[in-house]
Amino acid sequence: MPKPTTLALLLALAACVAPVAAQETAAAPAAESTPVPPPPAWLPAMDALYPELRVSGLDPRDFDAEHWWQAVTPLLDRSAGFHIEDIGRSAEDRPLRHVRWGRGKTRVLLWSQMHGDESTGTMVLADLFRFLGEHPDHPVAARLRANTTLHFLPMVNPDGAARFQRRNTQGIDINRDARMLATPEARALKALHDRVRPAYGFNLHDQSPGYRVGDSGRGTAIALLAPPPSAANEVDPARARAIEVAATIRIALEPYLAGHIARWDETFNPRAFGDLTAQWGTSTVLIEAGGIEGDPQKQALRKLHFLGLLAALDAIAGGSHAGTPHALYRDLPENGEPWPDLRVVGGTLAIPGQPPVRADLLVNFRHPLSWEDGSIRDIGDLADTPARRTIDASGLFVVPALAAGGEAAGPCRIAISAAACFHLARDPEGRDPVWTLRSDLDTAQPAPGAGH
Ligand SMILES: [Zn+2]
CATH class of the missing domain: 3.40.630.10 (Zn peptidases)
Incomplete structure (x- = not known):
């Protein structure tokens, strides 16, 4: 409260x-x-x-x-x-x-x-x-x-x-x-x-x-x-x-x-x-x-x-x-x-084993006001789609994070309706993440775009 x-x-x-x-x-x-x-x-x-x-x-x-x-x-x-x-x-x-x-x-x-x-x-x-x-x-x-x-x-x-x-x-x-x-x-x-x-x-x-x-x-x-x-x-x-x-x-x-x-x-x-x-x-x-x-x-x-x-x-x-x-x-x-909840714009999607592709993401949350339980709603050119919150991922790669369960569980899927679980990173392997979304959005986490 x-x-x-x-x-x-x-x-x-x-x-x-x-x-x-x-x-x-x-x-x-x-x-x-x-x-x-x-x-x-x-x-x-x-x-x-x-x-x-x-x-x-x-x-x-x-x-x-x-x-x-x-x-x-x-x-x-x-x-x-x-x-x-x-x-x-x-x-x-x-x-x-x-x-x-x-x-x-x-x-x-x-x-x-x-x-x-x-x-x-x-x-x-x-x-x-x-x-x-x-x-x-x-x-x-x-x-x-x-x-x-x-x-x-x-x-x-x-x-x-x-x-x-x-x-x-x-x-x-x-x-x-x-x-x-x-x-x-x-x-x-x-x-x-x-x-x-x-x-x-x-x-x-x-x-x-x-x-x-x-x-x-x-x-x-x-x-x-x-x-x-x-x-x-x-x-x-x-x-x-x-x-x-x-x-x-x-x-x-x-x-x-x-x-x-x-x-x-x-x-x-x-x-x-x-x-x-x-x-x-x-x-x-x-x-x-x-x-x-x-x-x-x-x-x-x-x-x-x-x-x-x-x-x-x-x-x-x-x-x-x-x-x-x-x-x-x-x-x-x-x-x-x-309006959808969260838009990540300007990034390059880097899914292991696939060629990198320019793509924006939309994420909706089951509990939108507390930003909990997010899932991916859209992938592609979303430059004209308004959202309650926008993250600028220009110059960054969108890379799957590890699923709950760590190495054994492997990376999350970045796909429509999949749980939102990805890093924004400076390299396509995601070794240097600058921002992470794992189901729940930590609103205190500094957003990229301003500082990098
Ligand atoms: Zn009602």
Whole structure:
């Protein structure tokens, strides 16, 4: 987990991009010019309070359901207004639990981690439980308690979370099962939605950190969507409210993430939960946590996600989202193409027994923010392919490193889909390596190009 100083630096960096974003706005169509109002007055104090709200033990972010419930169950006391019930079992018989809090008339349903490897929203719900339970007199908590009833289905896909994989244990993507309802997890969520009949819904996901904001080079930290209720992409009254709520999230996060907030693709998907809850009349907001460079466990992003979600809930509780200009949502560029993670350009591939060949490499990582578990995705002329990080290998040879197991195992393969395992060296035998990648990228290793 980043130390507070690192966090401060990350956020300062995020804030630093604002002027750049503003410059680009000048050249961009007038669509981006709607002025963003200041965030809620309580937000800076909530930011300062956040270290007390952060539930510990959820970093690294590939925790399983048992671990998560162990961390949050002590927070969910009946005396603090929480009610818990089991509403189903996953395919592997893990409990699916519904948490309820508040006594207001506006019903809100929040669900997280339908995709087992998308845990940011689940961390945020833990922090939210702690805020609601331990700060009952905070004006925001009081407003939420009086005016809303919050219903939660955290970690819809506990079997996927146990393996940190997207799909459930039956190999089904639960967020493409809203129509067929083949999986027990989808049925539990649908039954809860039918019972609660929420006015508002929050569908909490993570997206690839490779996504850029529009056609810019800026990574998307948060993407928002008020999904359409049908393929006609119309704005009915429920969706209009969802757009306003999404805009309040942007307003809250703009001081931290200007230029790093995008809109998710609005194409209606008749199998996806967010789209169908919109069709069922719930003002639904999809929040996709992307990534912030240097925040490998998404802990900086977790806080911002928490602040944005709390601002949205508070707006719903107080009705303050009403009248928020839709342009604050509409102006957000859509997610652009996801960029690959690492590009090694300008080098000469020297595979033993083959003639040397000029070739660039692309490497993608299974854990892109922590640069772990890299494999080769492309080989050849990649001069025009952007990537999150580029290594200049001009004048160097790309030489296979020895596989784990050393001399006996022989050299790694440099081939599409093979594990990334090579040196950059001054000679074709790799005797004098200046840089090495062996599955995980050591970001502290000085990159060649500058010094040689
Ligand atoms: Zn997802």
